[in-house]
Amino acid sequence: MFTAETISVGTELLMGEILDTNARFLARELKNLGIAVLRQTVVGDNPGRLADAMRCALSRTDIVICTGGLGPTEDDITKETLAKVLGVPLETDPEMLRMIESYFRARKIPMGETNKKQALIPVGGEALPNENGTAPGCYIRHGKGCVALLPGPPGEMKALFRKELLPLLKDYSSGTLVSHYVKVIGLGESRMAELAYAYLHMDNPTVAPYFKDGECYLRVTASGATEEAAERIAAPVVKKLLRLLGVNAYGVDISLAEAVIGLLKDKGKTVALAESCTGGGIGALLTDVPGASDVFGYGIVSYSNECKEKVLGVNPDTLKSFGAVSKECAQEMALGALALSGADCAVAVTGIAGPTGIGNANPAGNGNAVPARAGNAGSAAKPKASEKPAGLIFICATDGKRFEHIRLDTGRNDRGYNRTLAGKQALEALRKLLLKPEMRR
Amino acid sequence: MFTAETISVGTELLMGEILDTNARFLARELKNLGIAVLRQTVVGDNPGRLADAMRCALSRTDIVICTGGLGPTEDDITKETLAKVLGVPLETDPEMLRMIESYFRARKIPMGETNKKQALIPVGGEALPNENGTAPGCYIRHGKGCVALLPGPPGEMKALFRKELLPLLKDYSSGTLVSHYVKVIGLGESRMAELAYAYLHMDNPTVAPYFKDGECYLRVTASGATEEAAERIAAPVVKKLLRLLGVNAYGVDISLAEAVIGLLKDKGKTVALAESCTGGGIGALLTDVPGASDVFGYGIVSYSNECKEKVLGVNPDTLKSFGAVSKECAQEMALGALALSGADCAVAVTGIAGPTGIGNANPAGNGNAVPARAGNAGSAAKPKASEKPAGLIFICATDGKRFEHIRLDTGRNDRGYNRTLAGKQALEALRKLLLKPEMRR
Numbered sequence: 100m101f102t103a104e105t106i107s108v109g110t111e112l113l114m115g116e117i118l119d120t121n122a123r124f125l126a127r128e129l130k131n132l133g134i135a136v137l138r139q140t141v142v143g144d145n146p147g148r149l150a151d152a153m154r155c156a157l158s159r160t161d162i163v164i165c166t167g168g169l170g171p172t173e174d175d176i177t178k179e180t181l182a183k184v185l186g187v188p189l190e191t192d193p194e195m196l197r198m199i200e201s202y203f204r205a206r207k208i209p210m211g212e213t214n215k216k217q218a219l220i221p222v223g224g225e226a227l228p229n230e231n232g233t234a235p236g237c238y239i240r241h242g243k244g245c246v247a248l249l250p251g252p253p254g255e256m257k258a259l260f261r262k263e264l265l266p267l268l269k270d271y272s273s274g275t276l277v278s279h280y281v282k283v284i285g286l287g288e289s290r291m292a293e294l295a296y297a298y299l300h301m302d303n304p305t306v307a308p309y310f311k312d313g314e315c316y317l318r319v320t321a322s323g324a325t326e327e328a329a330e331r332i333a334a335p336v337v338k339k340l341l342r343l344l345g346v347n348a349y350g351v352d353i354s355l356a357e358a359v360i361g362l363l364k365d366k367g368k369t370v371a372l373a374e375s376c377t378g379g380g381i382g383a384l385l386t387d388v389p390g391a392s393d394v395f396g397y398g399i400v401s402y403s404n405e406c407k408e409k410v411l412g413v414n415p416d417t418l419k420s421f422g423a424v425s426k427e428c429a430q431e432m433a434l435g436a437l438a439l440s441g442a443d444c445a446v447a448v449t450g451i452a453g454p455t456g457i458g459n460a461n462p463a464g465n466g467n468a469v470p471a472r473a474g475n476a477g478s479a480a481k482p483k484a485s486e487k488p489a490g491l492i493f494i495c496a497t498d499g500k501r502f503e504h505i506r507l508d509t510g511r512n513d514r515g516y517n518r519t520l521a522g523k524q525a526l527e528a529l530r531k532l533l534l535k536p537e538m539r540r
Numbered sequence: 541m542f543t544a545e546t547i548s549v550g551t552e553l554l555m556g557e558i559l560d561t562n563a564r565f566l567a568r569e570l571k572n573l574g575i576a577v578l579r580q581t582v583v584g585d586n587p588g589r590l591a592d593a594m595r596c597a598l599s600r601t602d603i604v605i606c607t608g609g610l611g612p613t614e615d616d617i618t619k620e621t622l623a624k625v626l627g628v629p630l631e632t633d634p635e636m637l638r639m640i641e642s643y644f645r646a647r648k649i650p651m652g653e654t655n656k657k658q659a660l661i662p663v664g665g666e667a668l669p670n671e672n673g674t675a676p677g678c679y680i681r682h683g684k685g686c687v688a689l690l691p692g693p694p695g696e697m698k699a700l701f702r703k704e705l706l707p708l709l710k711d712y713s714s715g716t717l718v719s720h721y722v723k724v725i726g727l728g729e730s731r732m733a734e735l736a737y738a739y740l741h742m743d744n745p746t747v748a749p750y751f752k753d754g755e756c757y758l759r760v761t762a763s764g765a766t767e768e769a770a771e772r773i774a775a776p777v778v779k780k781l782l783r784l785l786g787v788n789a790y791g792v793d794i795s796l797a798e799a800v801i802g803l804l805k806d807k808g809k810t811v812a813l814a815e816s817c818t819g820g821g822i823g824a825l826l827t828d829v830p831g832a833s834d835v836f837g838y839g840i841v842s843y844s845n846e847c848k849e850k851v852l853g854v855n856p857d858t859l860k861s862f863g864a865v866s867k868e869c870a871q872e873m874a875l876g877a878l879a880l881s882g883a884d885c886a887v888a889v890t891g892i893a894g895p896t897g898i899g900n901a902n903p904a905g906n907g908n909a910v911p912a913r914a915g916n917a918g919s920a921a922k923p924k925a926s927e928k929p930a931g932l933i934f935i936c937a938t939d940g941k942r943f944e945h946i947r948l949d950t951g952r953n954d955r956g957y958n959r960t961l962a963g964k965q966a967l968e969a970l971r972k973l974l975l976k977p978e979m980r981r
Contacts, residue, residue, distance in 0.1 A: 113577045115567030116748070116759070118559055122582070126556030136554045137589060141563070141580035148578060155596075278555070289612045289652035299614070308613055309552060311693065318557070372841065374820070378827025379813075382820025382841040389895055389955060391819070391843070397851070398841025400813065400823040406838045406881070410851075440847070454830055510646050511672060514830060516695055 101134045101244060101271040104156040108168035108177050109251060110143035120253055121166040128260065133273040133322060134162060144174040146183075153184045153246075161244030162271060164264075167251030169234035171213040177248055178237065182221040185239070185246075189219040192226045195235045202233055227263035231255045238267055245271075274322055277329040281317040281340045284355060284527050285347045288315045294343055304333045306340070314355065314523060346534065355526045356384045362533045363394035368498075370529060371440035372398040373411055373432040373447035375423065376492065380522045381448065397440035401432065411435030424449050424487055426504055429495035437499055444499075446529045448521050450492025450507070453514040489514075492521045496528035503532040542575045542685060542712040545597040549608035549618050550692060551584035561694055562607040569701065574714040574763070575603060585615040587624075594625045594687075602685030603712060605705075608692030610675035612654040618689055619678065623662040626680070626687075630660040633667045636676045643674050668704035672696045679708055686712075715763060718770040722758040722781045725796060725968050726788045732756050735784055745774045747781070755796065755964060787975065796967045797825045803974045804835035809939075811970060812881035813839040814852055814873035814888035816864065817933065821963045822889065838881035842873065852876030865890050865928050867945055870936035878940055885940075887970045889962050891933025891948070894955040930955075933962045937969035944973040 105125050112119050122139045129136050137160060142152045149168070156163045168177030182189050196218035203210035217234050220226045227236035227247075234250040236259050247264055249256045283291050288310035292299065295317055298306040304321035319337050323329030341348050350358040363370055372381050372395075382398040385391050399410050404423055407413040412435040413428060421427040432447035490509035495502060505528050509517055532538065546566050553560050563580045570577050578601060583593045590609075597604045609618030623630050637659035644651035661667045661678050668677035668688075675691040677700050688705050690697045724732050732749055733740065736758055739747040745762035760778050764770030782789050791799040804811055813823055813836075823839040826832050840851050845864055848854040853876040854869060862868040873888035931950035936943060946969050950958055973979065 112564075113567055113580065114571050115564045115569075115577075116750075118561060118564050119580075120559060123553075123556045123559050126554055128556075130555050136556075137584065137586075138593070139554065139560075139582035143578065145578075152579070278557075287649055287652075289654055290649070292613050292654075293652055307551065307615065310611070318552070320555075372820075374823070374839075376827075377824070378832070379815070379820030379823025379839055379841065380827075382815070382843075383818070383824050383959075386817075386819025386821075386841075386843060387956070387959070396842075396844030397847045398815075398820055398839075398843065399851075400820065400827075400839025400841065401837075402823075402827060402833055402839065403837030410838070410840075410880070439851070508646075513672070513695065513699075515828070516672075518824075518828070 100273045101161040103129050103134050103136050103162035103164065104138045104140065104160045105136065106149075106152050106156060106163065106165045107139070107141045107251075108144065108149060108165055109141075110145075110174075112141045112167075113143045121249075121251070121256055124253070124257060125164055125166070125260070128265065129162075129268075130276050130278075132268055132271070133275050134268070134271055144168060144176060146176050146180050149176065149180045150184050153181060157184070157241060157246065161242070162268070163241075163244075163246045164249065165247070166249045166256055169217065169236070169248060169250045171211060171217055171233065178219060178221065181239075181246065181248060185221060185223075185241070187222045190222055191215075191218050192220045192235070193218075195220065195226045195228065198228055198235070199233050227259055229255055229259050230262075231258050236263060238264065274324040275326045275329050276320055276322045277326060277333055278318055278320040279333055279337050280352050281319065281337060281344065281348055282350050282353065282355070282358070283315050283317070283344055283347050284349055284523065286315065286344070291315050291317065291344070291347075295340060298336060298340065301336075304336050306336065349530060354388070355523055355530075357388050359526045359530050359533070360385065360388050360391055360394055362530060364390075366533055366538055368443035368533065368538070369394050369396065369440075371396070371436040371442040371445040373436035373445060374398065374400050375402060375407070375432070375447075375449040376452045377448050377518055377522050377525070378402060380518055381446070381525050384522055384526065397436065397442060399436055399439070407432060407435075410439065412438065422487065424451055424491060424493060426493050426495070426506065429493040429504070430497070430502065433495040433497045434499070437497065444497060444529065444532060446494065446496045446525050448492065448494050448525045450517070450521055451487055451489050452517040452521070453489035453512045490517050492517065492524070494521070494525050494528045496525070496532040498532065498538065501532060501535055501537065503528045541714045542602045544570050544575050544577050544603035544605065545579045545581065545601045546577065547590075547593050547597060547604065547606045548580070548582045549585065549590060549606055550582070551586075551615075553582045553608075554584045562690075562692070562697055565694070565698060566605055566607070566701070569706065570603075570709075572717050572719075573706075573709055573712070574716055575709070575712055585609060585617060587617050587621050590617065590621045591625050594622060598625070598682060598687065602683070603688075603709070604682075604685075605688045605690065607690045607697055610658065610677070610689060610691045612652060612658055612674065614654075619660060619662065622680075622687065622689060626662060626664075626682070628663045631663055632656075632659050633661045633676070634659075636661065636667045636669065639669055639676070640674050668700055670696055670700050671703075672699050677704060679705065715765050716767045716770050717761055717763045718767060718774055719759055719761040720774055720778050721793050722760065722778060722785065722789055723791050723794065723796070723799070724756050724758070724785055724788050725790055725964070727756065727785070732758065732785070732788075736781060739777060739781065742777075745777050747777065790971060795825075795829070796964055796971075798829050800967045800971050800974070801826065801829050801832055801835055803971060805831075807974055807979055809884035809974065809979070810835050810837065810881075812837070812877040812883040812886040814877040814886060815839065815841050816843060816848070816873070816888075816890040817893045818889050818959050818963050818966070819843060821959055822887070822966050825963055825967065838877065838883060840877055840880070848873060848876075851880070853879065863928065865892055865932060865934060867934050867936070867947065870934040870945070871938070871943065874936040874938045875940070878938065885938060885970065885973060887935070887937045887966050889933065889935050889966045891958070891962055892928055892930050893958040893962070894930035894953045896930055896953070931958050933958065933965070935962070935966050935969045937966070937973040939973065939979065942973060942976055942978065944969045
């Protein structure tokens with residue numbers, strides 16, 4: 100298997116001004132070619148450090164791909180530096196010069212003198228024409244591998260890679276890698292890894308555990324001579340992992356929202372939403388999936404107690420006795436959404452997103468620390484501040500007969516995190532409800 | 541000036557599965573401390589290559605910060621590898637072990653045996669407690685600089701960096717950079733850059749134009765011996781840019797949602813929402829801002845025509861004559877939300893997010909290409925498919941007397957992009973309404 104490294108050139112990357120999406124794009128493309136990326140490096144527009152990075156990469160890797168630093172200005176030094184590292188001069192490629200000239204002619208802008216240097220190519224190299232900008236790329240065989248230079252702007256880089264470099268890199272391809280993601284909810288990463296332990300040390304496919312935003316997943320990566328061969332190697336392991344993880348594995352290669360919408364469609368059910376602390380985020384998750392309108396028509400963002408009472412029919416006594424952040428309120432919100440919409444099931448969320456918990460400050464369960472508006476408040480028997488910390492969230496999913504309650508206490512004062520988790524767990528509550536044997540189509 | 545390198549550890553990065561946002565975050569933070577980042581490296585979960593990357597970085601740089609590889613599983617090897625590179629053993633930090641145990645206790649999940657190794661710290665190092673996860677960080681002085689290890693999940697990494705590592709890194713700070721972001725909507729990047737041209741070639745502060753997701757901004761970065769000195773250098777330029785960009789500059793260092801919520805509070809007004817194609821996304825944007833409940837209590841996600849009629853009181857004839865994706869429907873949705881909520885103003889959005897346009901397939905204006913459910917549809921006089929392409933979006937903001945209409949035609953078949961743009965423009969319509977001279981407090 101050939102090995103590769105990428106070098107992203109640009110001081111703006113080192114200053115954190117932009118994200119290095121080029122390295123990620125190349126990583127995926129190289130993976131698909133069956134070329135192993137062993138390292139990604141970012142260096143600034145500094146000839147010494149760039150030369151050092153190129154020398155190191157060339158000494159230990161077959162294929163080196165650099166992005167950036169091919170522009171017309173003085174701090175664009177990638178080609179010059181590579182020529183020095185390889186010990187070859189630069190020469191003008193007349194075809195590239197013509198292309199650059201016509202680029203400016205077509206746009207009726209005068210061509211700068213400095214743009215001429217963009218037509219220079221290291222001797223022995225092959226110019227890769229750039230249809231979307233003035234910086235051509237370049238490709239040079241080196242040892243048993245190669246070096247390639249690509250422009251920095253992602254749009255130009257991707258188009259040039261696909262059209263010009265990808266066909267050349269097929270020479271180094273060793274079949275194909277395919278990856279599948281077994282998505283899991285309701286288990287910690289370590290527990291998931293323990294369950295899947297027997298699979299974590301295989302060679303082909305490899306199985307690796309990951310964790311992100313309250314969900315974890317197992318990545319199954321298989322290599323094969325062709326995509327079909329790789330798929331044949333991955334498939335049985337994916338199947339076994341699904342069996343092993345049971346109900347906690349909600350799908351392969353899909354989001355939780357996609358899994359839930361798929362289940363709703365399978366069962367021929369519709370869902371309505373009643374959101375407080377998530378403020379519309381669950382609706383946004385569901386409707387991010389094309390086709391959501393098949394199963395979702397009504398969502399109420401009841402961010403005030405008044406709206407909970409008036410639109411969802413939550414009993415004012417419930418708000419007084421238990422507060423808006425309570426199991427009781429979540430259940431009434433869900434039942435209210437069900438009644439209003441005529442949907443088959445409904446999910447409600449109410450909680451405290453943060454940054455601070457509930458004292459007498461925020462009785463509306465909308466996650467804010469500020470005083471609620473006059474008229475929204477409704478609480479004689481408020482719970483003590485300590486009883487309702489940030490991160491306390493109540494979720495209820497129901498079809499009117501069955502109830503799936505979740506109580507979260509994240510212990511975190513992080514508004515974004517609590518809202519994300521509340522949204523995921525609301526979808527999970529709905530999934531659990533839909534998986535009940537009584538929820539037949 | 542001290543120099544730094546970051547090393548991001550994780551095979552998932554080399555496979556292009558996730559973007560390395562940690563390196564960018566650290567780059568910005570280090571820049572703000574006046575520490576020069578000279579290189580960023582990504583390596584996989586491979587002990588040999590990680591050790592090599594650490595050795596190279598330590599040999600040429602003062603400060604090395606690694607992220608990732610502190611988890612409980614076997615392929616989490618960062619601490620072990622650093623200990624080997626530095627030639628010191630690992631020992632359990634009892635305080636960290638207690639924290640990890642209480643993390644699991646609080647969540648009522650059994651602690652895996654492997655989680656114990658997360659409390660190991662290289663001898664001579666200082667543990668950095670992680671309040672948001674089970675992986676503590678660690679800090680070790682090395683030469684005239686230091687090495688720090690941080691967990692990989694960005695939420696944990698950032699919180700730990702700010703609370704624990706940042707104070708320690710102040711020892712290496714050489715003056716300060718401050719940046720401010722003049723946020724702009726309603727202008728393209730090139731028009732904004734033309735207006736601000738005279739400022740784009742200054743030395744201190746520097747001014748640079750950026751563009752992202754339908755908004756652009758100017759970054760003003762000043763350097764000074766102290767934060768106050770840097771702020772004094774930045775302030776007059778920020779002020780001049782705001783004057784120059786006029787009503788298109790909606791704020792400094794804030795999101796559009798924050799700007800809108802600030803305006804609502806200033807004017808003492810409340811807002812209600814009626815969302816179709818954004819599916820709750822605008823509510824999510826608004827309620828992402830702490831204190832949103834002061835000005836927002838009611839949001840209706842009317843993803844079906846039935847909900848538009850039943851909850852918002854949209855006239856069935858309007859849906860028949862003009863379709864759900866029309867200026868007329870947007871206006872009735874907004875007026876319906878106003879009436880239902882009793883709020884001072886309301887914003888409504890209806891449009892086609894994609895992936896395909898409206899033919900007879902989707903009359904509900906909810907952005908889906910699939911047939912609407914029986915009973916939701918309501919269209920005798922449907923517009924032709926060609927008249928309603930993906931990316932066609934109608935927005936209406938109103939206080940019952942004044943109307944701010946926006947018609948978008950993005951020309952793009954990209955569901956995510958269209959929904960994002962629709963959300964931003966809905967907030968912009970509300971901002972324009974609130975800026976009308978009649979909208980007095």
